[in-house]
Amino acid sequence: MHQRHRLLLIALLLVGVLTSVVFAQGSALLNAYESLYYYSLRLDDRFPTISPLSTTVQELEKEIQSGLRPDEARVVLGMVYQVTGAWEQAIEFYQQAAANLPNNGSIAILIGDIHRHQGRWSDAEASYREALDVDSFARAYNGLGQISLSRSDYSAASEYFSSALDTAEEYLAARIGLGQALFYLGEDETAIETLEIAIGQDSRSIEANHYLALLYERQGETEKAAHAAQRAEELRNSH
Numbered sequence: 466m467h468q469r470h471r472l473l474l475i476a477l478l479l480v481g482v483l484t485s486v487v488f489a490q491g492s493a494l495l496n497a498y499e500s501l502y503y504y505s506l507r508l509d510d511r512f513p514t515i516s517p518l519s520t521t522v523q524e525l526e527k528e529i530q531s532g533l534r535p536d537e538a539r540v541v542l543g544m545v546y547q548v549t550g551a552w553e554q555a556i557e558f559y560q561q562a563a564a565n566l567p568n569n570g571s572i573a574i575l576i577g578d579i580h581r582h583q584g585r586w587s588d589a590e591a592s593y594r595e596a597l598d599v600d601s602f603a604r605a606y607n608g609l610g611q612i613s614l615s616r617s618d619y620s621a622a623s624e625y626f627s628s629a630l631d632t633a634e635e636y637l638a639a640r641i642g643l644g645q646a647l648f649y650l651g652e653d654e655t656a657i658e659t660l661e662i663a664i665g666q667d668s669r670s671i672e673a674n675h676y677l678a679l680l681y682e683r684q685g686e687t688e689k690a691a692h693a694a695q696r697a698e699e700l701r702n703s704h
């Protein structure tokens with residue numbers, strides 16, 4: 466379900482950007498978006514003979530071969546492979562698109578995200594910095610913050626997450642990351658304030674509830690700590 470939700474987001478975001486062009490063309494790219502949308506609705510569960518994701522890939526490949534927007538198709542195909550776990554194939558298509566779309570920071574971020582999830586910190590860091598050479602992308606700052614957390618470099622993590630929030634103040638992942646970094650830096654009051662705001666954005670965040678429990682406990686607020694810890698455990702069990 467999580468993968469399908471992400472695929473739906475991809476479809477909606479990219480269709481929003483390209484709708485006017487794609488509908489005018491009636492291209493394979495439009496067919497790919499339609500199939501991706503059907504996949505997000507789980508039509509293949511109800512109709513096993515239908516394979517909308519396979520159709521999506523086929524239509525994207527047609528667009529790459531003979532369409533008017535082959536690089537956009539390469540990016541979308543890379544996204545499909547990325548969220549279905551075929552990371553190396555995703556990187557291959559991203560790199561092909563990037564070669565024809567210089568100074569595209571968004572593609573560099575997508576590549577950075579894959580490297581980060583693979584634990585290839587140096588490669589991920591290089592990709593995020595490449596994106597930041599183009600523009601101040603909140604996702605690039607967040608990626609660098611996550612890498613810094615993994616390296617236990619909490620001061621750097623705090624700075625990167627703060628930069629992400631300066632760019633996009635509602636960025637939940639960056640806010641939770643900042644709360645974590647502040648927890649390890651011993652800045653409890655600011656960490657609590659940060660994570661309480663995160664809970665206001667998403668009360669179902671396991672990490673925000675978990676670190677709030679630790680912070681409340683450290684501050685001697687045992688009732689609040691117990692409540693937050695119980696909430697975090699309930700959320701873990703529901704996943």
